[in-house]
Every structure is written in C-alpha cells, then in structure tokens.
Amino acid sequence: MASRTSPEAAAHAERGALAVICGGGTFPLAVAEAARRAGREVVLFPVRGFADIPLEGWPHVWVPIGQFGRLKRELRRHGCRDVVLIGNVLRVRIRDIRFDWTTLTMLPRVFSMLRGGDDHLLKSVARIFEEAGFRLLGAHEVAPEILMPPGQLGAVAPTEGELGDIEVGRHALTVTGPLDIGQGLVVMSRHIVAMEAAEGTDLMLARIAELRRIGRITRPARCGALVKLPKAGQDRRLDMPSLGVRTVEGAARAGLAGIAVEAGGVIVADVAALVRAADEAGLFIYGLEPPTETKR
Amino acid sequence: MASRTSPEAAAHAERGALAVICGGGTFPLAVAEAARRAGREVVLFPVRGFADIPLEGWPHVWVPIGQFGRLKRELRRHGCRDVVLIGNVLRVRIRDIRFDWTTLTMLPRVFSMLRGGDDHLLKSVARIFEEAGFRLLGAHEVAPEILMPPGQLGAVAPTEGELGDIEVGRHALTVTGPLDIGQGLVVMSRHIVAMEAAEGTDLMLARIAELRRIGRITRPARCGALVKLPKAGQDRRLDMPSLGVRTVEGAARAGLAGIAVEAGGVIVADVAALVRAADEAGLFIYGLEPPTETKR
Structure with a gap:
C-alpha cells in the first residue's frame, strides 16, 4: 500500500480527485476506502434513491438519476476526471425520472440504450462519460484488493465432485x-438447476430453497454450487459481479455446498466477514483461475 | 384420419396394442384418443402417484415407479411392443421408491442416470426399453395432430417488434x-429476463409476474414473449415440451404479449381450448417453422 509520500501518491495527486458514483450496497464505501488508503483523494457522488452508505468523513455531492448535466458540472467543480461507477442501481421507471436539459437532449440515445440488454446499456453509459471528457475506471483498477483471490477462501474445501459441478x-x-442473460447459475450433480436472469442472484438462490421445499428438487442438502463469472466480453469497469455475506446466507438457505466465482473477476468487499459467514454455514468459497484469454 | 378398415388400421393391428405410459396432466389422454381415432388398439399404463386422467373406457394397468420387471411383464401380457411415455413425472426421491428385483439389478445404472441432466436421464430410459425389446415411440409419431401447427393460432398476431423478441x-x-438447462425463456425488448431450468415453465412465468410486482421488471404490460423449443439433439420421443391453457394463463399473469413455440416440436393437446384462452387474454400464440437441420 502506498504511503502519503510515495511516487504513486504523487501521481494520484496529479490526476486529481477520484469520483466514486455510489449506487446501493456497501461496495461503494469499500472502493472509496481502498482508493483513499492507496493515497488518492476521493469525492463521493451518492445517487439519490439508491446510495445507502454512511457519508461522514467524505466530501460528497448527492446526484439524482437523469441529471447528467448537473453531474458533469459537479465532477468538474471537484476536479474529478477519473470516475468509478459502483453499487446497485436497479432499473428505474422512466416516468419517475426528472431529466435535466443535457439529459433530455440525450433521450433518444437513452431510449435506445434501454431497449437492449444490460451489456448494451452499460456500454452506452461508459461512452457517454468518455465523450464528456471523463475517464471511466473499474473498481478493480482503483481498488484491486477488493477482488476475489484465487483458490479456497475459508475453512471448507470443495470436493472432487463439487469441483466437477463448478x-x-x-x-x-x-x-x-x-x-447477455446473467452472470450466475446453480449446478447440482452436473445438472444446471437454475439460471440467473433479471431476478438476480439473491432471488435465484431463494428459488432453489423453494424448489427444495415443494419437492421439485430432491437432492440432499449440502449439494451443488453457485457459480458466478463476469460475462465474456463484459466491460469490467461496469457491472462487475459481487459476492457478499448476503449471497453466502442465500446459498446456505438454498442447501448448496458452496460458491465458486472467478478470481479477480468478482468484488468481495469484506473478505473477513465473508469467510466468517461461509465457515459458520459450512460452505466453501472458491476463486476460479480465469481462462487466460479473458484476463485483462 | 384412418377408418377401421384402412390399410393403416390393418398395419396397426399387426403391430399389436399401443402402450401409453401415463404421467400427470391431460396429454396422455389426448395421445391415447388420437391413436384410437387412427384405428390403433390402446392400453393405458398410468403411473401410480402421477397419472390423473379419467380411465373409464380404457383397458389399463396401474404401474408403480421402480417396478420395471412388473411393467415388462404387463406390457408383454397385453401384446404391446410399441410404447409411448407421456405426461409429467416430476423427479422422485429415491427413498420413496419400492424397487422390484429387475429394477434393483439396474440400480447402478439408475444412479448414474440420475447424476446427469434430463437429457441423459431420458436417453437412458429409452435405451432400457429398447434393450428389453420394446419400441419407444414419440407422442408426435402416434398422434401428429396434437402437435403445434406453424404460424398464428387464434385472433392475435405478433407485431414486428414481438417477432424480433421471438x-x-x-x-x-x-x-x-x-x-441441457431448459426449453423455455422469456424475452422483453430483445432482453432475456428469465431462463427456465428446474423450476419449469409455470414457475418461471410466476417469477416474471413477481418481478413486475416488486418493480424489478418495469416494462409496460403486454410486453415480451415466452419462447419454447425442443432442445437441439433432444430425443423427441421423450420430454417433448407442451403448451396448454395453464401456460396461456401464466403468460397473461406475467404481462406478456404472447407465446411462440416450435411448430411440430411442441404438444398442444386441446387447440380449441388453447385458442379460446389466448383470445380472451389478448395473447398471440405463434408456431415457429423449425430450422431445416433439426427437422425429423
């Protein structure tokens, strides 16, 4: 980690403050803290209606969805050229958004964005930031320490059979x-029993628990794995999959044996809490080495 | 349709009675009726715990799961060489099955069957019947009239945009x-919002309704399509997808615009009832021409 006087810190200072545009969940804070530890000045831009982290001790500017003109002005006023987008922003109803003038002029583009899948949407967002002169960075670029490490994490190792499922x-x-369907699925005894799409990981895991309850899945408890990978070709500066305590709890309720995610390809904000939860539930957490061709 | 004195009927008589092994739902009866209309003698073998059709007017023998020896004897006693397996047999718990001797000797094979996906399971079942000297036929072979026809069925046509989703x-x-995940999915505005796996079509449609209710899917009502195809390489003598009134009702509750299934690749037992339900709900039902290479 860089100290305040390191060459990295000097380079950071030259690049100005890092803007962390914060959606919901705890990941935005983990990214901001990691960047600050690395000596970087950080300004938070919590998104109204989504961000829910404590803001004390952080310079911050609340931003509403649909006001890109205002966001641009605030970013420039705070000297931010580098921007990280992190946290949940569930899809919103168009009629609930109050657009500013800049965003209104972009509406045809916004509507075309909303017609495609998530990848399409996110790539368009990235392009919009870059055309406005900002540099969009991935959370993994400003805070590599919040990424999943390779191999076994915690006390439980996957068995041979479980590695086969993975x-x-x-x-x-x-x-x-x-x-562009989703980033996760559940495998039991070599059979894919759930595929994640619009419902997200938590609801997919709840489905497995329900399918067990109604007898539609009859395999014994502690069977199967949740597998999550970033999609091939996905822009990792956006929509990086994440793994937290809630996922571990969901996997435990679904009666799974463990969780496998791509090492370096999934955000784990609080590794200590994650390991504690997995060990308590008796689940394995496993970081898969990424295939060489998708490394970046 | 063949009359009692047609050459087809004569050929039927030569081949002996057709055994329809009946799982749950109304499709077994539709198949049996169609075969009988075509002049074939039919014996029903309702599976205990699953079959739920009225049996009056049909020669029938109840068969429990796990008693293949008994089934073989009964099939031979009734002169059945041709066998159709049709209807739902949800996966059962091994400990709930009472195996007969023949089946017990097959247990290692049965366990290996249960380890793979549905395709693997069904292909193994087909092989077991054939090794015992029976001929496994698809419902579409004995009753082609119960298959989905190509093109629009009912009063509503899919729009250009909906054809794009399809x-x-x-x-x-x-x-x-x-x-070998599943046979169906839901597309809205070119985006796959649900993918069917172990939950089956009905529960997938219920999920869409729920995701709308909680605001996770915000697209307007009457948007999107349920698409169902037989899996490529799937043995159509087994596990042919089906479309019934319940599916139409589920699609309506999910706020979809309609349903598209492969013409000739999906069973629709009661077309009149299906069209009535779709017209009432304002949904399209569309039979997709199969790609030439998967035709059989």
Whole structure:
C-alpha cells in the first residue's frame, strides 16, 4: 500500500480527485476506502434513491438519476476526471425520472440504450462519460484488493465432485455469456438447476430453497454450487459481479455446498466477514483461475 | 384420419396394442384418443402417484415407479411392443421408491442416470426399453395432430417488434440447447429476463409476474414473449415440451404479449381450448417453422 509520500501518491495527486458514483450496497464505501488508503483523494457522488452508505468523513455531492448535466458540472467543480461507477442501481421507471436539459437532449440515445440488454446499456453509459471528457475506471483498477483471490477462501474445501459441478457451471456461463442473460447459475450433480436472469442472484438462490421445499428438487442438502463469472466480453469497469455475506446466507438457505466465482473477476468487499459467514454455514468459497484469454 | 378398415388400421393391428405410459396432466389422454381415432388398439399404463386422467373406457394397468420387471411383464401380457411415455413425472426421491428385483439389478445404472441432466436421464430410459425389446415411440409419431401447427393460432398476431423478441429467444435456446438447462425463456425488448431450468415453465412465468410486482421488471404490460423449443439433439420421443391453457394463463399473469413455440416440436393437446384462452387474454400464440437441420 502506498504511503502519503510515495511516487504513486504523487501521481494520484496529479490526476486529481477520484469520483466514486455510489449506487446501493456497501461496495461503494469499500472502493472509496481502498482508493483513499492507496493515497488518492476521493469525492463521493451518492445517487439519490439508491446510495445507502454512511457519508461522514467524505466530501460528497448527492446526484439524482437523469441529471447528467448537473453531474458533469459537479465532477468538474471537484476536479474529478477519473470516475468509478459502483453499487446497485436497479432499473428505474422512466416516468419517475426528472431529466435535466443535457439529459433530455440525450433521450433518444437513452431510449435506445434501454431497449437492449444490460451489456448494451452499460456500454452506452461508459461512452457517454468518455465523450464528456471523463475517464471511466473499474473498481478493480482503483481498488484491486477488493477482488476475489484465487483458490479456497475459508475453512471448507470443495470436493472432487463439487469441483466437477463448478466446471459444468463455468462452461455453461462461458457459452451463455454472449447472450447477455446473467452472470450466475446453480449446478447440482452436473445438472444446471437454475439460471440467473433479471431476478438476480439473491432471488435465484431463494428459488432453489423453494424448489427444495415443494419437492421439485430432491437432492440432499449440502449439494451443488453457485457459480458466478463476469460475462465474456463484459466491460469490467461496469457491472462487475459481487459476492457478499448476503449471497453466502442465500446459498446456505438454498442447501448448496458452496460458491465458486472467478478470481479477480468478482468484488468481495469484506473478505473477513465473508469467510466468517461461509465457515459458520459450512460452505466453501472458491476463486476460479480465469481462462487466460479473458484476463485483462 | 384412418377408418377401421384402412390399410393403416390393418398395419396397426399387426403391430399389436399401443402402450401409453401415463404421467400427470391431460396429454396422455389426448395421445391415447388420437391413436384410437387412427384405428390403433390402446392400453393405458398410468403411473401410480402421477397419472390423473379419467380411465373409464380404457383397458389399463396401474404401474408403480421402480417396478420395471412388473411393467415388462404387463406390457408383454397385453401384446404391446410399441410404447409411448407421456405426461409429467416430476423427479422422485429415491427413498420413496419400492424397487422390484429387475429394477434393483439396474440400480447402478439408475444412479448414474440420475447424476446427469434430463437429457441423459431420458436417453437412458429409452435405451432400457429398447434393450428389453420394446419400441419407444414419440407422442408426435402416434398422434401428429396434437402437435403445434406453424404460424398464428387464434385472433392475435405478433407485431414486428414481438417477432424480433421471438428471434432473440429462438437464437438463445439454440445456443443453450446442448447445455441441457431448459426449453423455455422469456424475452422483453430483445432482453432475456428469465431462463427456465428446474423450476419449469409455470414457475418461471410466476417469477416474471413477481418481478413486475416488486418493480424489478418495469416494462409496460403486454410486453415480451415466452419462447419454447425442443432442445437441439433432444430425443423427441421423450420430454417433448407442451403448451396448454395453464401456460396461456401464466403468460397473461406475467404481462406478456404472447407465446411462440416450435411448430411440430411442441404438444398442444386441446387447440380449441388453447385458442379460446389466448383470445380472451389478448395473447398471440405463434408456431415457429423449425430450422431445416433439426427437422425429423
């Protein structure tokens, strides 16, 4: 980690403050803290209606969705050229957004963005920031320490059979990646029993618990794995999958044996809390080495 | 349709009675009736715990799961060489099955069957019947009239945009077919919002309704399509997808614009009832021409 007088810190100072545009959840704070520890000045831009982190001790400017003109002015006023977008911003109803003038002029583009899948939407967002002269960075670029490490995390190791399930899941996600469906699935005894789409990981795990309850899944408890990978070709500066305590709790309720995610490809904000939760539930957490061709 | 004195009927008589092994739902009865209309003698073998059709007027023998020896004897006693397996047999708990001797000797094979996906399971079942000297037929072979016809069914036609959604879904199912996940998905505005796996079509549609209710899907009502195709390489003598009134009702509750399924690749037992339900709900029902290479 860089001290205040390191060459990295000097380079940071030259690049100005880092803007962290914060959606919901705890990841934005973890990214901001990691960047600050690395000696970087940070300004938070919590998104109204979504951000829910404590803001004490942080310079911050609340921003509403749909006011890109205002956001641009505030970013420039705070000397931010580098921007990180992090946290949940669930899809919003158009009629709930109050657009500013700049955003209104962009509306045809916004509507075309909303017509495609998530990838399409996020790539358009990135382009809009870059055309306005900002540099969009991934959370993994400003805070690599919040990424999943490779191999076993915690006390429980996956068995041979579980590693086989993980491989089935990894292969399937590689195939489905270009379809822009989702980043996760659940495999039991080599069989894909759930595929994540609009519902997200938490609701997919709740579904497995329910399918067990109604007898639609009859495999014994502690069977199967949640597998999550970033989609191939996905812009990792945006929409990086994440793994937190809530996912571990959901996997435990779903009766799974563990969770496998791509090392370096998934955000784990609080590793200590994650390991504690997994050990308590008796689940494995496993970081898969990414295939060489998708490394960046 | 063949009359009692047609050459087809004579050929039927030569081949002996057709055994319809009946799982749950109304499709077994539709198949049996169609075969009988075509002049074939039919014996029903309702599976205990699953079959729920009225049996009056049909020669029938109840069969429990796990008693393949008994089933073989009964099939031979009734002169059945041709066998159709049709209807729902949800996966059962091994400990709930009372195996007969023949089945017990097959247990290692049965366990290996249960470890793979549905395709693997069903292909193994087909092989077991064939090794015992029976001929496994698809419902579409003995009753082609219960298959989905091509083009629009009912009063509502899909729009250009909806046909675009359908194409996105068809392409995705072609890609995911070899992964043996499921036969259906839901597309809205070119975006796959749900992918069917162990939960089945009905629960997937219920999920869409729920995601709308909690605001996770914000697209307007009457948007999107359920798309169902038989998996590429799937043995159509087994596990043919089906479309019934319940699916139409589920699609209506999910706020979809309609349903597209592969013409000739999906069973629709009661077309009149299906059209009535779709017209009442204002949904389109559309039979997609199968790609030439998967025709059989």
